[in-house]
Amino acid sequence: MxxxxxxxxxxxxxxxxxxxxxxxxxxxxxxxxxxxxxxxxxxxxxxxxxxxxxxxxxxxxxxxxxxxxxxxxxxxxxxxxxxxxxxxxxxxxxxxxxxxxxxxxxxxxxxxxxxxxxxxxxxxxxxxxxxxxxxxxxxxxxxxxxxxxxxxxxxxxxxxxxxxxxxxxxxxxxxxxxxxxxxCGYDFTVEQAKNKYDNQTILKIIAELELMESPVTKELIEQLKSQLN
The missing domain is CATH 2.60.120.330 (B-lactam Antibiotic, Isopenicillin N Synthase; Chain)
Structure with a gap:
């Protein structure tokens, strides 16, 4: 799961x-x-x-x-x-x-x-x-x-x-x-990773956020980009 x-x-x-x-x-x-x-x-x-x-x-x-x-x-x-x-x-x-x-x-x-x-x-x-x-x-x-x-x-x-x-x-x-x-099978080891999401997930979230134009989404995009490695 x-x-x-x-x-x-x-x-x-x-x-x-x-x-x-x-x-x-x-x-x-x-x-x-x-x-x-x-x-x-x-x-x-x-x-x-x-x-x-x-x-x-x-x-x-x-x-x-x-x-x-x-x-x-x-x-x-x-x-x-x-x-x-x-x-x-x-x-x-x-x-x-x-x-x-x-x-x-x-x-x-x-x-x-x-x-x-x-x-x-x-x-x-x-x-x-x-x-x-x-x-x-x-x-x-x-x-x-x-x-x-x-x-x-x-x-x-x-x-x-x-x-x-x-x-x-x-x-x-x-x-x-x-x-x-x-x-329920929640994987707690995922939380212990350095980044909350892997690069693929981060890029997917950024792509979705880029469809919405607002100061809040722009700030979120910058935060997510800083997590990419």
Whole structure:
């Protein structure tokens, strides 16, 4: 297996996931703040946020987060969140509308080697949703639980006729998560390498970033070039 992505050994109940989703579905979901990263409609509502408000969908690393009132109304979502024995940061529901696309991008410090892991629990998805990480399709199904290294190039295309909705949990790495990832086959020796990525991966990331023109991506490209050997 690869450290790029893998399925975690949890299977959640589809009916209970949909029950809690129905509590949230008619509330105020906000368009995702990275407007350059998608086409169509990509919306979110917060279950855990910095302000404690469900409309606060911004995710900032190392900030202090608190549960929203909405999370406390969703018993099954809360049970899932509590089952992860590590500190949680942002927790959101993310909905990608039918026919919409999240463009290829990278999330800075978005991988386990950065002391962070983002967990996806699909609530509503199907085989016509393409979730691609580092050039490989991630075959997520309803009720499953997945980790991916989002510091690698990734994209999502919803070719179906319904919204793709995931529960997304941002977590901090600790001994419990190390043991969990070890059970899943995560290769910790990769982290001990001098560079986080090999040259081929670095060049691939640079090529993807060069498609996006912004001061942030230019800075990332320079950082990655400095890792080439």
């Amino acid at each position: 690869s450290n790029d992505f893998f399925q975690l050994p949890f299977q959640f109940d589809k009916k209970q996931l949909l029950h809690d989703l129905n509590i949230c579905v008619d509330l105020s979901w906000l368009m995702h703040f990275n407007s350059n990263d998608f086409t169509g409609e990509w919306k979110s509502i917060a279950l855990r946020s910095i302000s404690g408000e469900s409309t606060d969908i911004y995710a900032h690393p190392n900030a202090v987060y608190q549960d929203t009132a909405l999370l406390n109304q969703c018993d099954y979502f809360k049970a899932i969140v509590d089952s992860f024995e590590c500190e949680k940061e942002s927790i959101r529901l993310l909905s990608l509308a039918a026919g919409s696309c999240i463009n290829t991008h990278v999330d800075q410090e978005g991988g386990y080697a950065d002391g962070f892991h983002r967990i996806h629990v699909p609530i509503q998805t199907n085989s016509l949703v393409e979730f691609v990480v580092n050039g490989q399709n991630v075959p997520m199904k309803d009720g499953e639980c997945w980790y991916a290294d989002f510091s690698l190039p990734h994209s999502v295309t919803n070719k179906s006729n319904e919204a793709r909705i995931h529960l997304v949990i941002d977590c901090k790495r600790n001994q419990w998560s190390d043991e969990l990832f070890k059970q």
